[in-house]
Each structure stands twice: as C-alpha cells, then as structure tokens.
Amino acid sequence: xxxxxxxxxxxxxxxxxxxxxxxxxxxxxxxxxxxxxxxxxxxxxxxxxxxxxxxxxxxxxxxxxxxxxxxxxxxxxxxxxxxxxxxxxxxxxxxxxxxxxxxxxxxxxxxxxxxxxxxxxxxxxxxxxxxxxxxxxxxxxxxxxxxxxxxxxxxxxxxxxxxxxxxxxxxxxxxxxxxxxxxxxxxxxxxxxxxxxxxxxxxxxxxxxxxxxxxxxxxxxxxxxxxxxxxxxxxxxxxxxxxxxxxxxxxxxxxxxxxxxxxxxxxxxxxxxxxxxxxx
Amino acid sequence: xxxxxxxxxxxxxxxxxxxxxxxxxxxxxxxxxxxxxxxxxxxxxxxxxxxxxxxxxxxxxxxxxxxxxxxxxxxxxxxxxxxxxxxxxxxxxxxxxxxxxxxxxxxxxxxxxxxxxxxxxxxxxxxxxxxxxxxxxxxxxxxxxxxxxxxxxxxxxxxxxxxxxxxxxxxxxxxxxxxxxxxxxxxxxxxxxxxxxxxxxxxxxxxxxxxxxxxxxxxxxxxxxxxxxxxxxxxxxxxxxxxxxxxxxxxx
Numbered sequence: 416x417x418x419x420x421x422x423x424x425x426x427x428x429x430x431x432x433x434x435x436x437x438x439x440x441x442x443x444x445x446x447x448x449x450x451x452x453x454x455x456x457x458x459x460x461x462x463x464x465x466x467x468x469x470x471x472x473x474x475x476x477x478x479x480x481x482x483x484x485x486x487x488x489x490x491x492x493x494x495x496x497x498x499x500x501x502x503x504x505x506x507x508x509x510x511x512x513x514x515x516x517x518x519x520x521x522x523x524x525x526x527x528x529x530x531x532x533x534x535x536x537x538x539x540x541x542x543x544x545x546x547x548x549x550x551x552x553x554x555x556x557x558x559x560x561x562x563x564x565x566x567x568x569x570x571x572x573x574x575x576x577x578x579x580x581x582x583x584x585x586x587x588x589x590x591x592x593x594x595x596x597x598x599x600x601x602x603x604x605x606x607x608x609x610x611x612x613x614x615x616x617x618x619x620x621x622x623x624x625x626x627x628x629x630x631x632x633x634x635x636x637x638x639x640x641x642x643x644x645x646x647x648x649x650x651x652x653x654x655x656x657x658x659x660x661x662x663x664x665x666x667x668x669x670x671x672x673x674x675x676x677x678x679x680x681x682x683x684x685x686x687x688x689x690x691x692x693x694x695x
Numbered sequence: 696x697x698x699x700x701x702x703x704x705x706x707x708x709x710x711x712x713x714x715x716x717x718x719x720x721x722x723x724x725x726x727x728x729x730x731x732x733x734x735x736x737x738x739x740x741x742x743x744x745x746x747x748x749x750x751x752x753x754x755x756x757x758x759x760x761x762x763x764x765x766x767x768x769x770x771x772x773x774x775x776x777x778x779x780x781x782x783x784x785x786x787x788x789x790x791x792x793x794x795x796x797x798x799x800x801x802x803x804x805x806x807x808x809x810x811x812x813x814x815x816x817x818x819x820x821x822x823x824x825x826x827x828x829x830x831x832x833x834x835x836x837x838x839x840x841x842x843x844x845x846x847x848x849x850x851x852x853x854x855x856x857x858x859x860x861x862x863x864x865x866x867x868x869x870x871x872x873x874x875x876x877x878x879x880x881x882x883x884x885x886x887x888x889x890x891x892x893x894x895x896x897x898x899x900x901x902x903x904x905x906x907x908x909x910x911x912x913x914x915x916x917x918x919x920x921x922x923x924x925x926x927x928x929x930x931x932x933x934x935x936x937x938x939x940x941x942x943x944x945x946x947x
Contacts, residue, residue, distance in 0.1 A: 580789040584853070587749060587785075588803040588860065589778035598806045602793045693792045 449674070456671025459664050465672075468636050469650070475661050479669045481636040482650040485551065488638065489630055489646055490620055492555035497562035498612055504563075505570025505608075506596060512575070521571075528564035535560050536625030544629055551637075551644035554630025558619045565618060569611020573604040606691040610684040617680040621673055623648035647673045698724045699765075700864055700894045701746060706760035708741050708750055715741045717918040718760070723864075723911075728886050728895045730909035730926065732902060734941065737915040739898045743866050746896065747781040748774040764863065779803075782857030782865045787873045788849030790841035790856070797837040799852055800824060803860040819859050826892075827855035828885055847878020854885065858893070865889070867897040871904065883908050902942060906930050914938045 463478055470477030504520065511517045539557040547553070577600060585595040601608065626632070631643035632653060647669050654666035701723040708716035716738040723729050731739045744750040745758050748769060762769045769777055790799045800820045804811050811819070820837070824830040829851040833844070841852050850870060857865050871879040886895055886908045899905050905912050906926060913923040914935075922929060922938045933939045 578789070580785060580787055581791070583749065583752075583785060584789040584791065584856075585802070585806055586752065587747060587778055587783040588806060588856070589775045590803075590806040591775055594806055594808065599791060599793070603791075605793075 452667070452670050452674055455667035456669075456674075459668030460671060464668055469634060469654070469665060470661070471634075472657075472659060472662070477661070477665060479647070479650060479665065479672065481633065482645040482647045482669060483672070484636070484638065485630070485633075485644040486620060486646040486648075488640065489551050489554050489558060489626070489644060490616060492552065492640065493558040493562055493619060494612075494616060496555070497559040497566055497615070501563050501566025501615075502570050502601075502608065505567040506574065506601070508567065508571040509574035510596070524564045524567050527560070528568070531624075532557075532561055532622050533624035533627075536628055539625065540628040547641075549629065549631040549643045551630050551640040551642070554626045554644065554646070555640075557625035557629045558622060561619050561622060561625065562615045565615035566612055569614070570604075570608050573607030573611065574600060576607070577603055603693050606688050606693065609691075610688050613680050613684045613687070617677045617684075620676060620680075621648050623652050627652070647676075700725050701896070702761075702763045703742075704761045706742075706745070706758070706762050708738070708745050708758040709756065710741075710753065711755040715918050716745065716758075719915075719920045721913060721920060721923050723894060723896065725894055726890050726892075727910045728890050728897065728908055730905035730912045731896060731898045731915060732900070732905045732912060732941075733915035733921075735900070736917075738918040739913075739915040740868055742915070743868055743896060743898050745769075746864070746866055747783055748777050749783065779860055780863050782860055782862035784850070784853050784857055784865065784867045784870050786869045788846055788853050790844075790849050790852050792840065792842045794841060795838045796833050796841045796844070796852060799841040800855045800859050802856055823855040823859040824852075826858050826889065827851045828881065828888070829855055845878070847874050847881060850874060850878065850882060851885070854882070854889075858889070862893065864894045864896060867895065869898055869900060872900060879904075902930075914941065916941070 463476070465478055465483065466480050467476070467478035468481045469479065504524075508517050508521055508524075535557050539553055539560070543553040543556060544550075581599060581603060582595055585599045586592075590598070626646050626649050630646055630649070632649040633643045633645045635645075637644050651666045651669045651673070654662040654669070657663070699722045702721070704720045706716060706719045707714065719742060731743065733739045741750055745762060746769065750756050750758060751774075758770065764772070764777065764780060790796075791802055794802060794805075797820055798805055800823050801811075801816050803809075804816070804819075821830060821834075824833060829848060832848060833852075836843075841849065844852060850873075854865075854870075871882050874882065883904065886897070889895060890910075897905075897908065909926045911924065912926045912929045914921045914929070914933075914937075916937050922933060922935045924934070929938065930942060933942060
C-alpha cells in the first residue's frame with residue numbers, strides 16, 4: 416500500500432516537473448530571437464537613423480524615416496476604417512447571438528481570420544491596385560481586412576461577458592436602445608475592446624505580404640497616400656535580401672524598431688486591462 | 696376611479712407558446728404597497744415586467760389584454776415614456792459599474808441625455824439618496840464607484856436611481872432575495888417610507904415579507920391571479936383554498 420502511494424506521489428512530481436520544464440522551454444526561442452535582434456539592431460538606432468531616408472545603394476548611413484512614417488500612415492488609415500466597422504459588427508454579434516445573420520457573419524469573421532495575408536494582398540491587388548495603381552491606400556485596405564476579424568471578435572467576446580442585468584437596468588430607466596449600447600454597454604467593456612484594438616494594430620504593423628503588391632514600397636520620403644509608400648516590414652524585406660552590408664544593418668535596425676513597437680503595444684494592452692478594467 | 700394607478704383587465708402574457716399570465720384583472724391604488732406572491736414559475740415576475748414593458752424585450756415574448764397606467768393603455772404608449780413613469784428595482788443590485796454613486800442616482804437623466812442644471816442635479820441626488828436611506832452612508836463618497844458599496848447599499852442605490860426619475864409606480868422584482876437579513880430589513884423599512892409618495896408593487900417569494908410590508912397581496916398560481924385582497928384578510932382568512940394551502944405551507 417505504502418509503496419503504491421509512494422509511486423503515485425513520484426508520478427505526480429514527475430508530471431509537475433515535465434510541465435514546468437516545457438513552460439520554461441517555450442520561452443527560450445522567444446528570448447533568443449529577442450536577444451539576437453536587439454544585438455543586431457540596437458547599434459543601428461540613433462537620431463540620424465530615425466530621421467533620414469535610406470542612403471542610395473553602395474553608400475553608408477541613411478535611415479528609415481520614410482518607412483517609419485509610412486507604417487504609421489498606413490496603419491492609421493487601416494484603423495480609421497477597421498475600428499468603427501469592427502466595433503459595430505462586434506456589437507451586433509454580441510447583441511443578437513443565435514440569429515441567422517449573427518451565425519453567418521460570425522462564420523465569415525472566422526474564415527476571414529484564417530485567410531492567409533498574402534491571399535488578402537492578392538485580392539486587393541486585383542481589385543484595387545490593378546485599376547488605380549500601387550498606393551498607400553490600397554495597402555491600408557489590405558491591412559484593414561486583416562484587422563477586422565480581430566476587432567470584431569474581441570468586441571463581441573468582451574460584450575458577451577457583461578451581465579444582462581446591466582442592460583435591463585438602463586432600459587428600465589427609459590433609456591433608448593442606442594444610448595444603452597453607447598453609454599452603458601460599450602463604456603463598461605471599454606478596456607476589453609481597446610485591448611483588442613491595440614492587439615490588432617500590433618498584429619498588422621508587422622504584416623509584409625499584403626503590402627508587397629499594394630503599397631509596394633519606395634526609397635523616397637512620401638506622405639502622398641495615392642502613391643506607393645515605404646513601410647517597416649517592407650523595408651526589412653527588401654534590405655535584408657539585398658547584397659550590401661549597409662542595407663542589412665538598416666534592416667536589423669528597422670527590425671528592432673518594429674519589435675519595440677509591438678512589445679510596447681503588448682505591454683500597453685496589459686496595463687489597460689489592469690488599470691481600466693471595470694469591476695462588475 | 697381616480698385613485699387607481701395601475702389596472703389590468705383580462706391581461707395575458709406568453710413566452711412563445713407558453714402561456715404564463717392568464718386573464719389577470721386587478722386594480723392597484725395610489726400610495727399602496729402591493730405584494731405579489733406565489734410559487735416559482737407562477738407568472739408573477741412576468742406580470743411585473745409587463746407593467747413597464749420589460750417583458751417584450753425577451754425574444755418571443757408577447758402580451759395581450761388591457762393594462763393601464765391611470766387612463767392610458769401601457770401597450771399603446773411609447774415604452775420609453777412608460778419606463779420614465781414606472782421605475783424598476785431588480786433581484787440583484789445592478790448599479791452601473793462605470794458610474795460613480797452620484798452619477799448612478801442621476802443615471803436616468805444622464806443616460807437619456809436630459810439636460811438638467813448642476814444645482815438641480817445635486818438636489819435630486821441628495822433627495823433620492825435620503826429617500827433611499829443611503830445619504831448618510833455615502834455623502835462623503837459620492838464620487839466613488841457605486842460597485843464599492845455593500846450588496847444592501849447597492850440595492851438602496853438602485854432604489855435611489857429609480858426614485859430620482861420621480862416615477863408614479865416602482866416595481867420591485869424580489870428586491871431582497873440576494874441580500875442578507877440586515878440589508879433586507881433596511882430595504883423593507885424603506886417600503887413603509889416610500890409609499891407616502893409612490894405606489895409600490897413588490898414581487899416576493901417570501902410570505903413573511905409580503906405580510907410585513909404590504910397593504911394588499913396578490914396570490915398568483917400557474918399564471919392565474921387566484922386572490923387579491925387586503926394583506927391582513929389574505930393571511931388570516933383567505934377566500935380560496937389554494938391560497939390557504941400556499942400560506943399554510945402545503946406547497947411552495
């Protein structure tokens with residue numbers, strides 16, 4: 416009896432050791448990647464790097480100002496479209512679960528989430544780039560499509576967690592439906608919705624494939640959204656595959672900046688959910 | 696009759712095919728506390744939710760028959776106006792978690808976008824919280840979130856929120872079933888004070904509570920209004936055998 420008990424204890428301890436080990440192991444690749452990018456990239460980053468456009472091939476120096484500004488413009492335009500549309504659709508899904516429309520649009524959202532980014536890019540290429548040409552706008556459209564399902568689902572999931580009694584409380588005061596949603600439901604789920612939005616930005620800011628044949632990229636500094644525009648991931652893609660060491664350095668520096676961006680957005684999200692979470 | 700505030704006649708309500716309120720007719724008079732009691736699933740809460748038209752918000756819910764607030768048919772009025780006039784307090788305290796105590800009290804104004812001068816709002820807040828016997832406990836923390844209060848305090852905050860709209864009638868859906876005995880007695884105490892200005896309709900599971908707080912009691916059983924009479928009369932000499940069986944605890 417005692418022996419069997421001992422064996423069972425040993426098994427438990429062993430099992431615990433195994434899961435702890437793997438929990439630890441999965442952090443290793445992340446740490447290695449992080450450290451490597453920081454090692455390669457951090458030396459490149461200085462004021463000159465952030466405020467100058469890439470140097471012509473064969474010359475040293477230069478920076479990523481055009482890609483930095485381009486990424487911000489493209490992502491901002493995507494957000495302007497995807498955030499309101501996604502939030503409204505998410506509100507519908509959370510408010511009307513079980514309806515036929517909710518079922519089918521929910522299914523579409525799931526499928527859209529699974530569509531490879533390069534496929535989104537190629538569709539936008541055929542529909543928008545072909546008729547009007549390469550431009551920052553078409554890049555933004557591709558990224559907005561990538562962003563939508565994340566915003567929709569996070570809005571929906573957040574709002575579904577709110578107790579129905581909250582809505583009843585507002586309705587029983589004679590508050591019309593649209594004000595119940597805008598003044599009670601959305602503010603109560605605000606932290607969750609906002610963190611979903613930020614995560615979706617973190618997700619698209621590093622997307623390269625849809626930008627390859629939409630925003631295209633540019634060696635020049637451009638803020639004209641109807642013309643091709645450089646972006647961080649695209650700059651990394653072109654310069655990392657170039658034969659010049661100087662351009663490799665530029666790509667590492669840009670990788671570092673992109674990484675910091677995503678890291679900051681993730682930390683920011685954690686802070687928001689902690690600080691602004693409303694206790695129900 | 697002038698003193699009748701709410702009157703139902705041959706009123707029916709359904710959930711889909713499920714007939715939950717059957718041919719209910721009753722008259723509720725001004726400044727009375729009416730308790731509605733009956734076993735679970737007897738339609739008492741559904742009837743209550745019909746009075747301020749909250750019933751119809753559930754998909755598949757329908758209602759038929761006459762239900763009047765004074766001389767107006769509730770079911771032809773704008774539901775938003777009905778809910779201004781008929782306040783409601785729920786089973787579980789449900790203050791708005793995103794609003795302060797102060798804003799919770801004036802939520803009816805704030806959420807409806809009604810513009811009221813600040814000084815007037817201050818008066819409304821103080822008056823409502825005083826009527827809900829909460830003012831002394833919260834006057835120094837009006838701008839803290841309402842959800843920091845205890846359960847009993849939250850429920851009184853919800854009562855203050857209903858009072859602030861100056862309704863004619865306040866509906867209570869088992870208002871003390873989620874509260875401890877001390878909070879329950881403080882809410883029950885309130886009913887006595889509130890009836891000076893309002894008409895109260897209280898759904899309760901608890902017969903002792905009905906006996907303690909109400910002037911008149913209605914007994915619902917499987918969707919029918921079995922008996923509606925003075926509380927004293929009902930608890931001492933019920934007219935219907937079903938009421939008697941329920942009161943004496945033969946079924947629950």
